[in-house]
Amino acid sequence: MRLWNDRRLRLALTGLGAQFLLALLAVGAFAVNTGNNLLYLVFALMLGMLLVSGILSRRALQGLRLAALDEGNLFARVRGGLRLRLEDAPRGRVRGLELHLALDGGRVEPGFLGTGSAQGESTVVLHARAERRGWARLRRLELRTQFPFGFLEKSRILELDQPILVLPHPRTPPAAPAGWRGEGHRTQSRPGSSSPEGARPLRPGDAPGRMHWKRTAQRREPWVRTFEEERPLGVHLRLDVDAWTPGRAFERELERLSGAILQARLQKREVSLELHGPGGAREIRGHTPCWRALALAEATGRGLPADASPAGD
Structure with a gap:
C-alpha cells in the first residue's frame, strides 16, 4: 500500500495496529448504537492517536539523505562493518528508524537510529557478511519506523547502486614449510646492526655463545642477548597468478596470504x-592496498604446462 503519492514511502499495518483498529471500530459501533457521549470521546481519542502516529512517523522519515558509505575492510565470510553517514537536516529530531541495507551475495544486519545528531550528520554502523571476494553491490537502503505507538510500520526506500570490494577471507596462515616462497620475513640491515639490543629468556635452538651471563646470574635462569638485526621490519608476500588456475586451491592461497597480512x-x-601477472611484476606496500590487490587477483594459469597443476593444489 502506497503512502500518499510518494513512491518511496510504504505503509503496513502491524499486529498491534490491527488489534487497535478492531477496538476502534468496536468502540465506534457501540457509540453509534448507544449514543453514549463518553464512547464518542473515546473513539475520537483513539482516532486522534492514529492520526498523530501517521504525522510523527512521516516526519521521522523526512529530512534524511545518505551522505557517504564507508566500507572499511570487509572480508568474505566474516562479519564486518559498513559505516553509513546520513545528513540529518532537522537536527536532533527523534527518528526511531530501522535501517535495512540490501547487499548482492551477502546479508546485512539491520541497524537502528534513535535520535538525529545535533551536528547535522548521524552515523550508523551496519554489520554485513559477504560470501565471496571481489566486487559486490549495495542495491537499496530502506528506512523503517513504527514510531511512536507501533500501530503502523512506515518505510522509505533510497535506491542505491554502489559497488564495494570484498576482501579474501583471512585464513590463519600455517607454519611456513621449508622452500615455500609465498611469505618471507624481512629484518633490519644497517651498519651496527650486530650490536646487542637487549636480553630475553633462553629459547630452544639459541646458540650457547649468545648467553647473557650477567643477566643469567641476576635472574638465576638462562638469558641470551638479542640483536637489532632480529627485529622484523615486516612481511614480504609473493603471488604469481600465472602459476595458478582458477579454483578452490587458488582461493585457499589468497586466504592464506590475506591471513598473513x-x-x-x-x-x-x-x-x-x-604480484606477478600478465602485465609483469609489481610490488604493493601497505595492508589495505595488498588486501585490495588480492581481492581483485585472477588466476590465469599461463605459466603452467597443459598437464601440470600448481604447487599446493
Whole structure:
C-alpha cells in the first residue's frame, strides 16, 4: 500500500495496529448504537492517536539523505562493518528508524537510529557478511519506523547502486614449510646492526655463545642477548597468478596470504606484496592496498604446462 503519492514511502499495518483498529471500530459501533457521549470521546481519542502516529512517523522519515558509505575492510565470510553517514537536516529530531541495507551475495544486519545528531550528520554502523571476494553491490537502503505507538510500520526506500570490494577471507596462515616462497620475513640491515639490543629468556635452538651471563646470574635462569638485526621490519608476500588456475586451491592461497597480512597488521609490522601477472611484476606496500590487490587477483594459469597443476593444489 502506497503512502500518499510518494513512491518511496510504504505503509503496513502491524499486529498491534490491527488489534487497535478492531477496538476502534468496536468502540465506534457501540457509540453509534448507544449514543453514549463518553464512547464518542473515546473513539475520537483513539482516532486522534492514529492520526498523530501517521504525522510523527512521516516526519521521522523526512529530512534524511545518505551522505557517504564507508566500507572499511570487509572480508568474505566474516562479519564486518559498513559505516553509513546520513545528513540529518532537522537536527536532533527523534527518528526511531530501522535501517535495512540490501547487499548482492551477502546479508546485512539491520541497524537502528534513535535520535538525529545535533551536528547535522548521524552515523550508523551496519554489520554485513559477504560470501565471496571481489566486487559486490549495495542495491537499496530502506528506512523503517513504527514510531511512536507501533500501530503502523512506515518505510522509505533510497535506491542505491554502489559497488564495494570484498576482501579474501583471512585464513590463519600455517607454519611456513621449508622452500615455500609465498611469505618471507624481512629484518633490519644497517651498519651496527650486530650490536646487542637487549636480553630475553633462553629459547630452544639459541646458540650457547649468545648467553647473557650477567643477566643469567641476576635472574638465576638462562638469558641470551638479542640483536637489532632480529627485529622484523615486516612481511614480504609473493603471488604469481600465472602459476595458478582458477579454483578452490587458488582461493585457499589468497586466504592464506590475506591471513598473513592480518597477522602482520595485528603485530604492527609492515607488509609488501610482490604480484606477478600478465602485465609483469609489481610490488604493493601497505595492508589495505595488498588486501585490495588480492581481492581483485585472477588466476590465469599461463605459466603452467597443459598437464601440470600448481604447487599446493
